[in-house]
Amino acid sequence: MSLPVDAVTGPVPWVAMYHSVGDCSDDPYRITVTPERLDRQLAWLTGQGLRGVSLAELLAARARGEGRDLAGLTFDDGYADFLTAALPVLRRHGCTATLFVLPGRLGGDNAWDPLGPRRPLLPADGIREAAAEGIEIGSHGLTHLDLTKADDATLKAETAGSRAALADLLGTEVAGFCYPYGTVDRRAVDAVRDAGYAYACAIDPGPLTGPHALPRIHIGQNDTAARLYLKHRLHRLRRRPVAGLR
Structure with a gap:
């Protein structure tokens, strides 16, 4: 997958950031939505004339000058509940998504979160199953480290090393990265960029915004139709067009 990186300038796409889908009764970081809430959120998206897709599909469409009826759906960390709780809802609404996983923590849990419950992560077979269902797999680094604090060797392992590990696991190249x-x-x-990723997702990268630092919108359990409307509207007003995206 390649993206235009010439003088073409266009609006930054709307990309939703999810994490876990399941029980959110103990959720200090607000990273969980219930399947019922996800179902209502995707129904709202469809009602706006939008279809949720992977970042690969969205950016490929944008590179062709199309895709204004698409919104990006991303799920960080690679929680095991993606297969059991999120995927059935995505199927019901005709959506795909990008799942950012941690090849250095296959079958582990969210040990980087000091608060809240331990949430299991997908093992290798689960990641391959998600890919077989049409879900794009991207890297979230090897072990969920803050890359701005990593030394040179660790930074290379978390970026280039994780891409190589996922290529071995999936038997295909990996286009996307997500900054922990x-x-x-x-x-x-x-x-x-040097590791060969075609794009990368952040949250609010400010002046670094571009194909390798795409902003995303956090979506949580409290995001009703009214809140989603505001988040969608404000994104269009706040985000300036950037070079490298049509």
């Missing part, structure tokens, strides 16, 4: 914690600086962006 959403933290990003020029050094991290350069490392991700």
Whole structure:
């Protein structure tokens, strides 16, 4: 997958950021939505004339000058509940998504979160199953480290190393990266680009915004139709067009 990186300038796409789908009764980081809430959120998206797709599909459409009726759906960390709780809802609404996983923590849990319950992560077979269902697999680094604090060797392992590990696991190249914690600086962006990724997702990268630092909108359990409307509207008003995207 390649993206235009010439002088073409266009609006930044609307990309939703999810994590876990399941029980959100103990959720100090607000990373979980219930399947019922996800179902209503995707129904709202469809009602706006939008279809949720993977970042690969969205950016490929944008590169052709199309895709204004598409919205990106991303799920961070690779939780095991993606297969059991999120995927059935995505299927019901005709959506795909990008799942950002941690090849250095296959079958582990969210040990990087000091608070809240331990949530199991997908093993290798689960990641391959998601890919077989049409879900794009991207890297979230090897182990969920803040790349802005990593030394040179660790930064290379978390970017290039994780891409190589996923290529071995999936038998195909990996196009996308997602910065753990959403933290990003020029050094991290350069490392991700040098590792061969076609695009990368952050949260609010400010002046670094571009194909290797795409902003996303956090979506949580409290995001009703009214809140989603505002998040969609404000994104269009706040995000300036950037070079490298049509």
